Structures are given as structure tokens and as C-alpha cells.
Amino acid sequence: MKAIALFSGGLDSTLAMKLIIDQGIDVIALNLDIGFGSTKSRKAHMQNMCDQVGAELRILDIKDQYLKDILFDPKYGYGKNLNPCIDCHGNMFRIARDLMEEWGASFLISGEVVGQRPMSQRREALDLVTNLSETQDLLLRPMSAKVLPPTLPEREGWVDREKLLGITGRNRETQLKMAEAIGLKDFEKPGGGCLLTDENFSNKLREFIKYDTLEVSDIGLLKYGRHLRLPDGAKLVIGRHKEDNEMIEAALTPKYLKIRLLDTTGPVGAIRAGATKSDKELAAKLTATYGKSRPEESYKVAIGDEIFTVTPYDSKEPAKKYFINT
Numbered sequence: 001m002k003a004i005a006l007f008s009g010g011l012d013s014t015l016a017m018k019l020i021i022d023q024g025i026d027v028i029a030l031n032l033d034i035g036f037g038s039t040k041s042r043k044a045h046m047q048n049m050c051d052q053v054g055a056e057l058r059i060l061d062i063k064d065q066y067l068k069d070i071l072f073d074p075k076y077g078y079g080k081n082l083n084p085c086i087d088c089h090g091n092m093f094r095i096a097r098d099l100m101e102e103w104g105a106s107f108l109i110s111g112e113v114v115g116q117r118p119m120s121q122r123r124e125a126l127d128l129v130t131n132l133s134e135t136q137d138l139l140l141r142p143m144s145a146k147v148l149p150p151t152l153p154e155r156e157g158w159v160d161r162e163k164l165l166g167i168t169g170r171n172r173e174t175q176l177k178m179a180e181a182i183g184l185k186d187f188e189k190p191g192g193g194c195l196l197t198d199e200n201f202s203n204k205l206r207e208f209i210k211y212d213t214l215e216v217s218d219i220g221l222l223k224y225g226r227h228l229r230l231p232d233g234a235k236l237v238i239g240r241h242k243e244d245n246e247m248i249e250a251a252l253t254p255k256y257l258k259i260r261l262l263d264t265t266g267p268v269g270a271i272r273a274g275a276t277k278s279d280k281e282l283a284a285k286l287t288a289t290y291g292k293s294r295p296e297e298s299y300k301v302a303i304g305d306e307i308f309t310v311t312p313y314d315s316k317e318p319a320k321k322y323f324i325n326t
């Protein structure tokens, strides 16, 4: 007997897998990458959790499908920010269901706990997710199973319902006790969670789509740096520190031109290719302003193949009016 678990790397989904593995069932921990994970890599963490409970980790990239089908047209709307959690979960379970036959799995599990999250884990929301994903009673939620109707794996006796839990609400006491009892280590997730639940990031994303069509390759650049919108409409990103600079360089696509200070040190920037000359000149001046520069001197700034000679502003104040309001 084999089950596919929707796996986020969090404590609840790890414990849910453990409850099922302890019943002699193989579990594949499926992590679906929608592209909006935090900037910290969580792969090592997910592997560590799976190793500790004996699940097999598989990560699938669904960024394209998520942008095309879910993010901008969710049937059940958004949470507090641009997070369409009900549709997102429904989509994930539908994908998992479609993989069941190929992967030889008989049912699905998740770490969802009734009433734990305001939007996606209310009891009605769990039912919506089940309906959206058309998983019917193939979807077992081991952490809250005893307060939910028995699913097929329980009715058929593949899983002993008595050994599952009936947790509800936000209190994590039972989970922490269970983690301690099984000796689970390092289970706190590193870094933040899904960026779509982050107010600043959601505002940046909303602003972006007023000017441009969001493609998967645009997501990387949205995660780093200061974001400015210039008078003729070009998007400018300026690194705030070394990590930003490295990540901006790594995230550059043909849609953007790299900005470099040629005769002093300072941030790396990126500007939308096709920006007007006047936006490029301003971008060069603003990038120089954030570099190691003096206002009375002029500096050469490369934007793609073009070189601009600019004098920086005497303070960072003038940049503020271009900041995207996050």
C-alpha cells in the first residue's frame, strides 16, 4: 500500500506522513513548487524531514501551470494578500490525484488541520478543496481524521482510523508533543513561507501586472532589491546588499538589462529592456546615488551595452517618489 502526501516541509505534513508510515504504508512526499517559495532554499530541510520519518521526497515544478490557471483567476478568491489558498490546495491535490496511478498510490494524505488557518483550513474550506480537486474520499487528513467523516482508506481498513488524530484549531501542543515523542529534530521551517501571503510581495506583484504580463522568469527578480517605477513606465530594481546583487544578476532574463557602476563600487541594478532613454538616464543616476559616490562628481554607468555619464543625487530622498508602494 502506498500513499502520496502533499508535503510543504512543515511540521504538520511531516507528522501526518509519520502517522501513515507507522501503519506500514509507503509514503511519497510530493512537494509542488509554485515559484513563490521564500528566498531561502527549503530543499535540504524537506529532505531532512522526509529522511527522519522515512518518506520519499519528490519535487515537481508547476510554476507555469500555476501562473496560467490559478494565480490570477481563483474560483474562491484570495486570502489576506494575493494568496489563493483554496484554489492552490485544490490544484495541488488534483495534480497528486492524477499521479496516483502512475506512482502506484491508493490514496492521498495532507497535514491540514481543521480550523488552523483562517482561509484554507476552515472545515468548509477543506470540503471546497476536496471538491475542487475531485479527490472525493481518497483524501485523508491524518491530523484531523477523527473529526472528519471516514474516508475510503479508513472504511476499507487500509488505515486504522483509531491510530489517527482529531486535532482542531491553532494550538500546536499535540504536534509538539508528538514531535518530541518521535524524536523529530530541526522541524521549524527555515525562512518565511509562501511569498503570496506576504503583504509587501503581493503589492509588488499587483503593481507589476498593471504594466507587464507576469511570466515565470519574472518571479525571481520580484524577490530581491528595491523596486522602482520610473516616469515613462520602466521597472527598475536596485540591489540593497551583496546577496541582492548576486540574486538580481542570477535572475536577469532577456526582458531586463543589467545596470553596473563602472568607476565606483555599488549596487547591481536591472531595468526593463525597451525602457526609454530618459528612464535609462534616471536609472543610471539613481543606481549611482546608491553606490559609493559623491554628488559633485560624475560616474559612468553601463546599462546593457550603453554607457551613461551621470552625477548622483546629493541624497537618496529623490529616489523615494519612484518606489513602488509596498
Ligand code: SF4
Pocket (backbone or CB within 6 Å): 034, 083, 084, 085, 086, 088, 089, 120, 194, 195, 196, 197
Ligand atoms: S500559502 Fe501559498 S502555497 Fe500555500 S496554499 Fe496558499 S497560495 Fe498555496
